[in-house]
Amino acid sequence: MTAITHTPPAKPRRVLPGFRLTLGFSLLYLSLIVLIPLAAVFFKTASGGWEHFWQTVTSPRVMASYRLSFGAALIAAAINSVFGLLLAWSLVRYRFPGRKLIDALVDLPFCLPTAVAGIALTAIYAPKGWVGSLAAEHGIRIAFTPWGILIALIFIGLPFVVRTVQPVLEELETELEEAAASLGAKRWQTFRLVLLPALLPALLTGFALAFARAVGEYGSVIFIAGNIPMISEITPLMIITKLEQYDYTGATGIAVVMLLLSFVLLFIINGLQAWASNRIGRVE
Numbered sequence: 001m002t003a004i005t006h007t008p009p010a011k012p013r014r015v016l017p018g019f020r021l022t023l024g025f026s027l028l029y030l031s032l033i034v035l036i037p038l039a040a041v042f043f044k045t046a047s048g049g050w051e052h053f054w055q056t057v058t059s060p061r062v063m064a065s066y067r068l069s070f071g072a073a074l075i076a077a078a079i080n081s082v083f084g085l086l087l088a089w090s091l092v093r094y095r096f097p098g099r100k101l102i103d104a105l106v107d108l109p110f111c112l113p114t115a116v117a118g119i120a121l122t123a124i125y126a127p128k129g130w131v132g133s134l135a136a137e138h139g140i141r142i143a144f145t146p147w148g149i150l151i152a153l154i155f156i157g158l159p160f161v162v163r164t165v166q167p168v169l170e171e172l173e174t175e176l177e178e179a180a181a182s183l184g185a186k187r188w189q190t191f192r193l194v195l196l197p198a199l200l201p202a203l204l205t206g207f208a209l210a211f212a213r214a215v216g217e218y219g220s221v222i223f224i225a226g227n228i229p230m231i232s233e234i235t236p237l238m239i240i241t242k243l244e245q246y247d248y249t250g251a252t253g254i255a256v257v258m259l260l261l262s263f264v265l266l267f268i269i270n271g272l273q274a275w276a277s278n279r280i281g282r283v284e
Contacts, residue, residue, distance in 0.1 A: 084161025114219025
């Protein structure tokens with residue numbers, strides 16, 4: 001009898017180098033680009049002492065900028081989640097004249113310089129602008145108020161939601177909607193029970209990206225904000241103000257608080273995204 005020998009399967013050929021070498025390059029790149037600069041911010045803040053740090057980050061003017069920056073960013077991301085979903089739905093599920101043009105215009109905030117966007121929005125929504133003059137007739141002021149900041153953040157954050165949700169919508173089969181309708185489900189029930197669970201992870205990802213972009217936005221906001229103390233000053237402006245005063249420890253202190261708050265909010269959003277993905281996996 002001849003012995004039967006089992007040859008081990010050949011290892012798949014990797015395009016990139018081995019795991020250790022690839023991981024080493026990745027960690028080195030991550031350290032140089034992200035970890036070391038962030039660590040420098042924390043060390044610079046610590047050099048100023050706890051008392052100076054606390055007085056800087058809790059001053060009324062800085063606290064007002066926190067409320068405005070994070071509040072406006074969250075509201076803008078929420079609005080973009082709703083209207084970004086509607087826009088992505090229209091681009092994927094309907095065919096109409098000018099669809100490709102609208103699809104291309106969605107990416108305009110990506111390539112448009114933020115200063116140009118801020119000047120354009122200010123020209124439109126200023127009291128003498130096209131929209132601002134109409135609002136001024138009814139006693140509504142948009143530019144140089146928190147409303148103008150919110151509009152600027154919506155403008156720069158919309159593409160993140162559309163481009164995140166659009167590929168998921170393209171993969172969803174219309175047969176799911178037809179099957180739900182054949183079983184007697186109404187349109188709202190079909191959307192809430194069939195489509196929304198599948199879209200929720202992508203929608204949360206778009207929300208997180210839009211929020212992250214909005215909370216640190218400076219160029220497009222600074223022109224339309226008006227920069228009125230305690231009213232329309234954003235946190236990035238407070239950092240620039242501290243730098244102009246040569247208060248580097250104060251600037252890094254505000255940056256550290258902003259970084260920590262952003263990390264906590266993004267951690268919560270990513271947790272919700274993971275929960276939604278796991279829920280879909282259990283259902284499937």
